[in-house]
Amino acid sequence: MVDNVILSEYVSVGFKGGPHFSTDKVTAVNNQERRLQNQSIARHTYAWSQRNADSAIVETLRAFWFDRRGDFKAWLLKDWTDFEIVDGAIGIGDGVTAAYQAAKTYTAGSNPYVRIIRHIKSGTLVVKVDGVTQTLTTHYTVSATGLITFTGGNIPALDAIISISCEFYVPVRFDGDAFMASIPQSLPDVLDVDDVQAVEVIP
Template sequence: MGFHEVRFPASLSFGSVGGPERRTEIVALANGFEERNTPWRHSRRRYDAGVGMRSLDDIDTLIAFFEARSGQLHGFRWKDWADFKSCVPSAVVSATDQTVGVGDGTTNEFRLQKRYASGAEGYDRAICKPVAGTVVVAIDGAEQAEGQHWSVDAGTGVLSFTTPPADDAMITAGFEFDVPVRFDTDSLMVSVDGFQAGEIPDVPVVEVRV
C-alpha cells in the first residue's frame, strides 16, 4: 500500500462529517442476556469529504487531489477538526499533555499516543502522523529541546531520545496530528448543475492502518 505524506486541503475537510467507528459482535442468548465481543482492538475513523465542498473551485481542487492519489490506491493525511490535538481543541498544546512512556535507562524510542478516558476506563490511541513542528516533549515535567535531546519521525510518530531517559522518568508530549486515510471509492460523481443547486458530492474517506 502506498502512502503520500500530504494532507488533504484543510479548508475542504473543515465542515466534513465523520468520526470513530467500532465493530462489535453481539450474540443474544436464550436466557435474554447477550455476549459482546470485538475483533478490533482499535477504532477506525470514517469521514465524508464532500460536505466541505463550497464552490466549483473546491470541486476542482478535490478532483486534482483525487487523481494524484489514484483514487483508493494511495493513502494521505487528513485533519480531523474535531480531534487533532493532544489536548482539548480549545487549549494550547503543551509538553505535559500526554504520557507516552516511562524511562528505564535503556529504551530511547517511544511512540506518541493519546489517551481517551472516561471514569476508570480509557483507550490509548497510537499517533503515527504527528504534524511536524508542533511536537513538544518533557521529562518529569521539564521541557526538552528538539534536535538536542530528542527528535520525532513525522511519518511514524516514533519519538527518539539522544540519551535514554532515566529509570522511572515520566515522558510526556504534546502535539497536533493527522489521521492516515484513503478515499473509500474509485469514482467521483459530480454534477455541476446539482452542485450549484445546493447538492454536494459523496466523497467517503476511511482511516488506514500504517
C-alpha cells in the first residue's frame, strides 16, 4: 500500500537513479551467451548521497524519513529525470470500452515498453480524444490509481485516439532503516549524507 504522501520536490531533486531490469547471463565454452529475463517490469531505484549539503534540506529529508518510519511506509517521489507525459497515446476507442489506464510508452525501435502510471500529479492531467481536450467530470473521471473512465455518452468512438499529458510520481519506500549524516569539519551549516536509498513499490 502506498500513502499519497509526497516528498518535497525541492528535496527530491537530490535523488539520483532510474529503472532496472534483472537478467541472468550464462556464457558457454564457445563464448556464446544465453540470457534469461527474470523480470519483465522495470523497477526504479534511487539514492540521495551528498557532500556539503544545505543543513535545512537534510533536516527536511530526515523529518520525512522519520515520518515514514524508515522502510515502513511507502511514499511518492518526483523523478526529475522522467516525470511527465506529453500527448502520449493510451488507447484506441472501440465504441464500447470506457476505461483506460494512464501509461507512458517508451519507443526506440520495434520493441516498445509500456509503463503503467498510477500516481498522477494533481492538476496536471489533460485528456484528449482525437486531439480534442476533454473536461474532467463532464467527459471523464480519474481514479487514485490513474484509471481514466469516460462517462455517459462520451465513450470514445471506434478508432478514436485517446491521449494524455501529465506529470507523475513514482511510488517508493526507503531502502534501509538507517539515516547516516555527519558534519564536515569546520562547516557547521552543511551536512554530509551517506546513501539514503529508495526503491519502487510494485503493486
